[in-house]
Amino acid sequence: AQKVTQAQTEISVVEKEDVTLDCVYETRDTTYYLFWYKQPPSGELVFLIRRNSFDEQNEISGRYSWNFQKSTSSFNFTITASQVVDSAVYFCAHTGSARQLTFGSGTQLTVLP
């Protein structure tokens, strides 16, 4: 069975600080897909990234970067120079042979001005 663990329940940083959100997954699949979603206070789920298990290249998109390491089953997310608008709950998720998303429990990020 798949499992996604986001051990950090809440993180609080001051604007312009860098912050890393951790995600550890468990799977028996050899082919699988990992995602990050942002859920701002308004409640919608915003897609951030999708990564397949065969692509361990790190990715950077503006202030966002992702570090995928199969050896440690981790898919961590870093926000550089955080801004107040980054305040949200961030979810890591996995899909594979079960053909449904398994979400982590989310990390509430608060960026203080």
Next chain:
Amino acid sequence: GEEVAQTPKHLVRGEGQKAKLYCAPIKGHSYVFWYQQVLKNEFKFLISFQNENVFDETGMPKERFSAKCLPNSPCSLEIQATKLEDSAVYFCASSQSWQGANYGYTFGSGTRLTVV
């Protein structure tokens, strides 16, 4: 359109009443998924469709929940005889593939169901 449209945004039902939620996926997306978000951060998969066919229904509490995706109509999720524990936000998502290819799964803004 480029968004998944869920209606209504809010729904209040008395215990035992029926609730029906709707989801219009993005045109061209073959897959539709329904998730239930309870206690703010816990997501539960309910059911998925490939076009009008059930793709995976392993998460559905079949006694009271049913869902359909018919051609040329929004998909629907119906709860017969709602219970207090059904209070949650119900999200619909659509995608070009079950793996969430290209741009991941696009989620609607959700329907908040409150059972009183």
